[in-house]
Amino acid sequence: xxxxxxxxxxxxxxxxxxxxxxxxxxxxxxxxxxxxxxxxxxxxxxxxxxxxxxxxxxxxxxxxxxxxxxxxxxxxxxxxxxxxxxxxxxxxxxxxxxxxxxxxxxxxxxxxxxxxxxxxxxxxxxxxxxxxxxxxxxxxxxxxxxxxxxxxxxxxxxxxxxxxxxxxxxxxxxxxxxxxxxxxxxxxxxxxxxxxxxxxxxxxxxxxxxxxxxxxxxxxxxxxxxxxxxxxxxxxxxxxxxxxxxxxxxxxxxxxxxxxxxxxxxxxxxxxxxxxxxxxxxxxxxxxxxxxxxxxxxxxxxxxxxxxxxxxxxxxxxxxxxxxxxxxxxxxxxxxxxxxxxxxxxxxxxxxxxxxxxxxxxxxxxxxxxxxxxxxxxx
Numbered sequence: 001x002x003x004x005x006x007x008x009x010x011x012x013x014x015x016x017x018x019x020x021x022x023x024x025x026x027x028x029x030x031x032x033x034x035x036x037x038x039x040x041x042x043x044x045x046x047x048x049x050x051x052x053x054x055x056x057x058x059x060x061x062x063x064x065x066x067x068x069x070x071x072x073x074x075x076x077x078x079x080x081x082x083x084x085x086x087x088x089x090x091x092x093x094x095x096x097x098x099x100x101x102x103x104x105x106x107x108x109x110x111x112x113x114x115x116x117x118x119x120x121x122x123x124x125x126x127x128x129x130x131x132x133x134x135x136x137x138x139x140x141x142x143x144x145x146x147x148x149x150x151x152x153x154x155x156x157x158x159x160x161x162x163x164x165x166x167x168x169x170x171x172x173x174x175x176x177x178x179x180x181x182x183x184x185x186x187x188x189x190x191x192x193x194x195x196x197x198x199x200x201x202x203x204x205x206x207x208x209x210x211x212x213x214x215x216x217x218x219x220x221x222x223x224x225x226x227x228x229x230x231x232x233x234x235x236x237x238x239x240x241x242x243x244x245x246x247x248x249x250x251x252x253x254x255x256x257x258x259x260x261x262x263x264x265x266x267x268x269x270x271x272x273x274x275x276x277x278x279x280x281x282x283x284x285x286x287x288x289x290x291x292x293x294x295x296x297x298x299x300x301x302x303x304x305x306x307x308x309x310x311x312x313x314x315x316x317x318x319x320x321x322x323x324x325x326x327x328x329x330x331x332x333x334x335x336x337x338x339x340x341x342x343x344x345x346x347x348x349x350x351x352x353x354x355x356x357x358x359x360x361x362x363x364x365x366x367x368x369x370x371x372x373x374x375x376x377x378x379x
Contacts, residue, residue, distance in 0.1 A: 012057045013311065016338030017265045019057065019360040022050045024271030027363035031278070054360050057338075070358070071109045071210070073233055076141050076163055077101045079115055087139075090120065091127040094134035102142035108163050109233040114206045121203050122167040122226050129171025129224065140166040144229065150215075153180060157213045161232035168225040174218040182216065253367040257374050258282045258299075262292040262308035262320065263336070268359075272307070272336075275363045276370060289315025293323060300328050305374055310337035321354070332373050336361070 026047040033039040080099055088097055119139070126137045144164045150157040174182060183204040207214045211231050218224040259281050263269035266287070273283045284299065286292035289312055296303065306324060310317040321333050338359040357369050 013338040015057045016359040017268055019050055019054050021267035021271055023047060023360050023362055028274060071111050073107050073109050074112055075107060077105050079112060083116055083119060087123050091123060091137060095127060095130055096136045098138045100140040105141055106143050106163050106232040108230040110210050118203050118206050126169035126171060129169055135170035138168045152215045155213060155215055157229050162229040165228040166225055170223040173220040173222050174224055175220055253371060254280045255371045255374060256280055257304040258302045259305045259307055260284045260295055260303045262286045264288055264312045272366060275366055279367045288312060289320040292320055296324055303331060305332045307334045310335050334369060334373060
């Protein structure tokens with residue numbers, strides 16, 4: 001599982017570089033081809049399909065537990081309300097859907113898109129388990145205060161406050177001998193061609209990376225009940241209110257300043273540099289960490305912001321930042337990567353003025369974060 005996960009993560013990282021370039025150059029073309037232009041619809045089709053591909057890549061990264069999460073404080077009730085119409089279309093007319101919301105549900109801090117993917121995957125599995133004779137699918141939420149560890153099939157949920165999401169169906173159930181294997185990648189009880197075996201492993205990866213736990217109860221001909229325990233979020237002092245980004249919503253994306261852009265993927269660097277120059281910035285480019293150090297040695301006093309990829313040959317992003325900070329301790333930093341922020345953040349300790357932008361990103365996301373970071377102290 002670990003080897004397959006590393007392979008999936010590596011492939012996904014490479015695809016994220018390709019998709020960043022595809023989406024980015026579409027954005028640049030859309031600056032010249034506005035609605036009404038005969039090329040506008042074609043460009044939007046390319047961008048929309050690139051975004052669909054990005055969702056598939058996120059599934060690969062979720063399976064390998066290396067996806068870039070963008071957690072926000074949210075209400076599970078609101079997420080389920082938004083999903084209701086989609087779920088009803090997915091499960092079909094012969095299955096009754098009941099959603100029972102817990103009262104005064106605590107907030108959780110999760111990536112909304114990934115949480116939606118978890119619910120959808122479990123609902124689709126439930127639909128397949130009831131395909132022949134129909135049945136009932138119930139999604140229930142509640143607050144749970146565990147005073148002692150909860151143990152089940154090798155999984156232990158420690159004591160604490162959790163929001164519980166139950167996805168229960170009245171389908172064919174899962175045989176006892178298969179319960180220990182259902183979260184393994186490529187394991188499936190469906191017929192050949194009816195499934196990839198990645199659905200539940202993806203669910204497991206997302207829940208675990210979010211800091212949660214997933215348990216399952218099932219019996220043949222009785223049905224299956226998945227229980228997802230998400231830690232209760234307690235708002236810290238100075239944290240943005242639920243639904244608000246830590247960065248302000250930038251509308252004017254133009255700015256001034258000198259940026260050093262370090263990216264070994266030529267297409268990503270070319271798009272990013274062009275996009276930022278169009279917004280008014282002076283952009284210095286480097287294709288490697290070593291070249292970036294040379295640029296800093298020559299023009300480091302002019303550089304206001306360092307934008308660097310995380311994974312690069314020989315001298316990676318975190319090492320580059322540590323070397324730069326030895327001579328320019330005040331320079332601000334944005335990391336860009338197709339891997340999760342957690343994969344490098346732990347190596348940096350309590351470094352300040354370091355921000356993260358996950359690939360693939362759009363022109364607007366890149367320019368918005370650059371302006372946010374550069375002008376953060378201006379109020």
